[in-house]
Structures are given as structure tokens and as C-alpha cells.
Amino acid sequence: AQKVTQAQTEISVVEKEDVTLDCVYETRDTTYYLFWYKQPPSGELVFLIRRNSFDEQNEISGRYSWNFQKSTSSFNFTITASQVVDSAVYFCALNNAGNMLTFGGGTRLMVKP
Amino acid sequence: GAVVSQHPSRVICKSGTSVKIECRSLDFQATTMFWYRQFPKKSLMLMATSNEGSKATYEQGVEKDKFLINHASLTLSTLTVTSAHPEDSSFYICSARPLAAYYNEQFFGPGTRLTVL
Numbered sequence: 001a002q003k004v005t006q007a008q009t010e011i012s013v014v015e016k017e018d019v020t021l022d023c024v025y026e027t028r029d030t031t032y033y034l035f036w037y038k039q040p041p042s043g044e045l046v047f048l049i050r051r052n053s054f055d056e057q058n059e060i061s062g063r064y065s066w067n068f069q070k071s072t073s074s075f076n077f078t079i080t081a082s083q084v085v086d087s088a089v090y091f092c093a094l095n096n097a098g099n100m101l102t103f104g105g106g107t108r109l110m111v112k113p
Numbered sequence: 114g115a116v117v118s119q120h121p122s123r124v125i126c127k128s129g130t131s132v133k134i135e136c137r138s139l140d141f142q143a144t145t146m147f148w149y150r151q152f153p154k155k156s157l158m159l160m161a162t163s164n165e166g167s168k169a170t171y172e173q174g175v176e177k178d179k180f181l182i183n184h185a186s187l188t189l190s191t192l193t194v195t196s197a198h199p200e201d202s203s204f205y206i207c208s209a210r211p212l213a214a215y216y217n218e219q220f221f222g223p224g225t226r227l228t229v230l
Contacts, residue, residue, distance in 0.1 A: 033217060043204055044223040091156065095217045101147070101208075103156045 002027040004094050004104035012110045013082055021077045021107045023092030029053075034068065034075045035093040039106070045091070051075065082111045116140055117209050119222035126197055127230055134192045134225045136207030142187035143209035147219060148180075151204040163190050187212070197229045 003026040013019045025034065036048040049059060051068050059066045063080045079086055092104040116139040126132050136146055144165050149157040161182050163169040169182035179201075181193040190209075194201050204226050208219040 037221075042223075043206075043226070045206065045221040047221075050218070095219075101159070101217075101219055103158075105156045108154075 002029070002032075002094050002096060002100065002102050004092050004102050006090075006092055006104035006107050008107045009105065010108045010110070012112065015084060015111055015113050016081050017111075018078060018080050019082050019109065019111075021079075021090050021092075021109065023075045023077065023104055025073050025075065025092070025094045025104075027094060027096055029096040031096070033095045035095065035101075036066065036075075036077050037091045037093065039089040039091060041088070048077075048090075079109075082109075084111050084113055087111045115211065115218075115220045117207065117220045117222040119205075119207055119225050121225060122223060123226045123228075125228045125230065128198050129196055132194045132197055132227060134194075134205055134207075134227075136190045136192070136209065136222050138188045138209040138211075138220070141209075141211045141220075143190075144187065144212055145210040146184055146190040147208045147210075148182060148190075148192050149206045149208070151206060151224075153204075157206060160192075194227065197227070199229045202227055202229045 005024045032053045034051045038046040056068050065078045067076045087110050089106045089108045091106045095101045118137045120135045146163050148160045150160050151157045159172050160175045161169045161171045163182045163184035165184050165187050171177045184190040204224050206224045208221045210219050
């Protein structure tokens with residue numbers, strides 16, 4: 001069985017603050033893929049990043065960065081200099097070699113002006 | 114590329130009626146499509162996996178007679194909520210996996226918000 005835990009259900013920050021969203025996963029598979037999605041109020045899931053289990057390099061894309069640590073089974077997501085438009089629900093998800101995509105509970109981020 | 118559409122985007126119906134939701138992969142073929150359900154302020158829960166030309170596989174606790182899934186072609190899957198009741202009100206999201214999926218990628222549709230009065 002696989003599991004994804006996002007311990008932070010809601011985070012509130014003031015614009016321009018940095019914020020880190022935590023994601024911890026459990027799987028018995030050696031090959032798996034980790035994802036982050038953004039879900040704005042419209043409801044549509046927006047793909048942010050995919051990382052496979054053999055690639056532990058951290059990634060930066062503009063104000064977004066991701067820290068993948070296999071040793072702690074974590075795949076954390078940091079937004080630097082947050083903006084109001086970053087307000088959304090963010091989901092971390094895990095996909096093993098089969099079909100199953102397991103989502104975490106989501107973190108609601110509120111960025112206040 | 115890799116666009117998935119859902120129709121309708123929003124539907125309101127009376128209790129006891131059936132509602133059909135379509136999920137289409139617009140620019141790729143998908144052997145596998147997935148149906149998720151999301152309650153307000155909750156995560157996405159997989160309801161069923163459908164493969165083209167075969168019966169859908171339902172997750173535990175999902176009534177297959179209540180949620181009929183048909184995957185008649187490589188670009189279309191439908192979810193029919195039969196005899197809908199207010200507790201079926203939810204956000205339904207489909208996703209599609211391309212034939213040549215490299216990373217087990219799933220592409221998500223924009224979702225359908227169902228309200229049953």
C-alpha cells in the first residue's frame with residue numbers, strides 16, 4: 001500500500017513571504033514517481049512537477065523549488081516571495097509502477113496582500 | 114498537447130435523475146482513464162479505473178451499479194450517476210493516461226461539479 005501525507009492542512013502567509021509545503025510518502029516500490037499539483041478555486045488541477053525515484057536532484061523553476069529526500073521519504077515544495085495568485089490548494093501525489101496515483105490530503109495556501 | 118476535456122462543467126439535477134459526464138482526450142489516445150471524486154475541502158479519491166473495451170475496475174466502497182462507467186473508445190469515457198441523490202453532489206474529475214505514457218503520466222480534465230437537489 002502507498003500513502004501520502006501532507007501534515008499542513010492550511011497555511012496562511014503574507015505576500016512576499018517564503019512558504020514550504022511538506023509532503024511525506026510511503027511506498028514499498030523502488031520505482032515510483034512523485035508529483036505536485038495546484039488546484040485553484042476553479043477546481044482544475046494544474047501540474048507543477050514530476051520527479052522519479054532515481055532522481056534526487058532538487059529543482060528550481062522560477063519562484064518554485066522542490067526538495068526530494070529519499071532518506072526521509074519527503075518531497076517538499078517551497079514558494080519563494082509568495083504572491084496572492086499562489087493562493088490555492090496544493091496536492092502532493094505518488095504513482096508507483098502500476099496505475100495507482102495516490103493523493104495527499106492537500107494543503108490550502110492563503111497568501112494575503 | 115495532452116488536453117482532456119469534461120462535459121458538462123457544471124450540472125444541477127433533481128433527485129432521482131441520472132446524469133452522464135463525458136471525459137475526452139482531445140489530442141491523444143488513452144487506453145486507461147480514471148475517475149476521481151472530490152468532496153469540498155477534501156482530497157481526490159479514485160473511484161474507478163476504466164480500460165478501453167473492458168469493464169471498469171472500481172475501488173472498494175464505490176457502487177458499480179450507481180456509478181456506471183463506459184470506455185467505448187480510446188478517446189472517450191463516460192460516468193453515469195444513476196438515480197442521483199443529494200449525497201452524490203460532488204466534484205468529479207477524470208484523467209487519461211496516453212498509450213505511450215512514459216512516466217505513468219495522467220492528464221486531468223477540468224472537472225464536473227454535480228449538484229443534486
